[in-house]
Amino acid sequence: MTGARGQLRLTWVATGETVAAELLDDEAPWVCAHVRKLLPMEYDAIHGQFSGAEIFVKLDEAHPVPEENLAQLPLPGELLYFYDPGTNVQSRGTAMAEICFVYGRGVVLRGPEGVPTHASLFARVPGDWKHDWVEFARACRRVRFEGRARLRIEWVE
Numbered sequence: 728m729t730g731a732r733g734q735l736r737l738t739w740v741a742t743g744e745t746v747a748a749e750l751l752d753d754e755a756p757w758v759c760a761h762v763r764k765l766l767p768m769e770y771d772a773i774h775g776q777f778s779g780a781e782i783f784v785k786l787d788e789a790h791p792v793p794e795e796n797l798a799q800l801p802l803p804g805e806l807l808y809f810y811d812p813g814t815n816v817q818s819r820g821t822a823m824a825e826i827c828f829v830y831g832r833g834v835v836l837r838g839p840e841g842v843p844t845h846a847s848l849f850a851r852v853p854g855d856w857k858h859d860w861v862e863f864a865r866a867c868r869r870v871r872f873e874g875r876a877r878l879r880i881e882w883v884e
Contacts, residue, residue, distance in 0.1 A: 734750065734883040737879070740769065740878065742876075769878070772784050777837040780831030780833065781829045782870050796848045806827065807847060807848050
């Protein structure tokens with residue numbers, strides 16, 4: 728790919744911690760195009776229960792997108808699009824979609840009952856979670872102990 732990649736900004740609304748993520752248009756073009764259509768978005772982020780150091784937002788509308796750049800062992804700073812057509816044990820037959828953000832090591836994407844799952848990797852925050860975006864990672868961790876927090880995701884002009 729030539730030239731600069733497009734960017735998203737993730738911001739914790741109440742406290743202001745923010746990071747910019749580069750879209751992986753060359754690796755997940757369909758997913759990136761779909762996410763762009765959804766922007767800007769603002770949802771309550773939830774901490775994952777099954778996967779580890781990840782937060783996610785559940786989207787109001789679930790749309791299937793071709794699976795691209797699938798990952799099960801994402802790295803800190805990666806954003807993923809997850810879609811379930813309503814077949815998992817907790818979905819009650821209703822389709823659902825999420826955007827997940829991994830903020831620490833050791834994440835293994837898992838669904839209900841610990842079933843391994845995959846999601847489409849579509850963006851990445853450059854740098855290191857221990858040195859470059861420490862405050863944002865700490866804000867993600869707070870969601871685990873303090874509960875939901877409002878997260879804004881928007882296109883960087």
